[in-house]
Amino acid sequence: MKNIRNFCIIAHIDHGKSTLADRLLDYTGSVTEREKQDQLLDNMDLERERGITIKSHAIQMDYIFEGETYVLNLIDTPGHVDFSYEVSRSIAACEGALLIVDAAQSIQAQTISNLYLALENDLEIIPVLNKVDLPSANPEEVTDDIVDLLGCDPEDVIHASGKTGFGVDNILKAIIERIPAPVGEPNEPLQALIFDSVYNPFRGVETYFRVINGSIKKNQQIKFIATGKTYGADEVGTLKLKQQPKQEIKAGDVGYVITGIKEAKEVKVGDTITDSANPTKNAIGGFEDVKPMVFAGIYPVDTEDYEELRASMEKLQLNDASLVFAPESSAALGFGFRCGFLGMLHMEIIQERLEREFNMTVITTVPNVSYHAFTNKNPDEVIVVNNPSDLPEPSTLNRVEEPFIKATIITKADFVGNVMGLCIEKRGQITNQTYLTTERVELNFDMPLAEIVFDFYDRLKTVSKGYASFDYHPIGMKQSKLVRLDVLLNAQSVDALSALIHADNAHNIGKKMCEKLKELIPRQQFDIPIQAAIGAKIVARETVKALRKDVTAKCYGGDISRKRKLLEKQKKGKKRMRQVGNVEIPQQAFMAVLKLND
Structure with missing residues (x-):
């Protein structure tokens, strides 16, 4: 065991984590010339295009140092805030972490939040200053920032470049x-931590784990503590670039097990694996079920594709167990699903994967969060509201609670006013303001999660010219004055456009929604009123004017009564059409509601 090292890489998005991982693999000879490619561990097209890691990966490298062979297990982590639970489990499986900071961009919010996770787990932190070869790099200043953050010596910070491979030997040495x-105790009962799982269409779920105590052997009967189920270990092995089957994986090492499980839901990240005949007395702490934070309706554009969409969602869930969905129907959009996501990025990724991998064009309704409602009849009973239409009638409602988050924003000193203005507009309350350096400020806000779901991240980047980084974690439910805003088209309520909104903003948002829909809804042969209503009270109205055919064009000259007769006849026809007329809503209208401030 003394020659095993388990470590992960912590970095903000786009600080060069995947590129540096490539260099480590090259340097230790873990990949052949044929297998080499950029961002080797990011194997999804989406990850490569966006330059982000969505699914964490693990890989084992062998390295000879001073005549001894060492086994290095790199457990890669996603960089985005939506996947912070996965990151926390990967960190729990390691003894050390490489903290990568971009020499041009300095320390960002995500780096700090994952660093605190690593420090809570008593990991040894190795600071690495990446991209030192860039003309815009500022190594001395950023080194000082890292020294202030970690309290280490400037000599401890390793200068490196993922692009050129400079400094990689120093990283491996460190x-x-x-x-x-x-x-770990090799002779104790088996105790292993699951930090990831991957679905293989031919063999079922492959579970990635780190053995804490004991060992796991091929064909052993193993038990998953959280689900209480027992399986046979058909194959165990280590994770090189290709899987390498082994007879046994011992304490301290990282590996995979294939048990023929068909559903990703049965393997929970953070669960403990133990021997079914001789189970361990204590499960590994920190396990929790992943909770979706953002909910949205996903509907097929064509109602006939409903079953196909269900099949696609089920296949997607095999790869991504954090996606939750349940069938629902909407009067405006027909049959679809109410889906739960970890955050907005997760929602975008699922939508894009549905389009790419399954050829499904879908309509997504306005995303919202999960609220708790309480009625007068039973003030202690919690009603969970994931869909605005589930909110009880205002007359029976006692109170509504919504989830709040603690937001950390790091920005340049010049943009503090803009960022504060944006957060206060989004009902945020500032709790702390710290100058990290003379140039960079950390701001802490308590904010409702619902306010950051729409366009907060894009607008934050706009007001700070791209210099602000943002991170958040939930802090529980707080009571708020929320109302349901309905949109009526031609006096018919369109449930897909309903939203739960704070009472103070309802009038403004209702007005903006009506104006936006007026631009997008095509004109018909009759007037269409667009109204925003809270309960029975109309708070805003716009009208899409009718297209008129010029029926009097053929009457050149002649008596006015002839023209009037024709216009009266047209009026009657329009009235009859109005009574039965339905309005088609274009797909952009559903998405436009998200971009009310553009």
């Missing part, structure tokens, strides 16, 4: 010298 070897 991993071996500074990160402690894993501790």
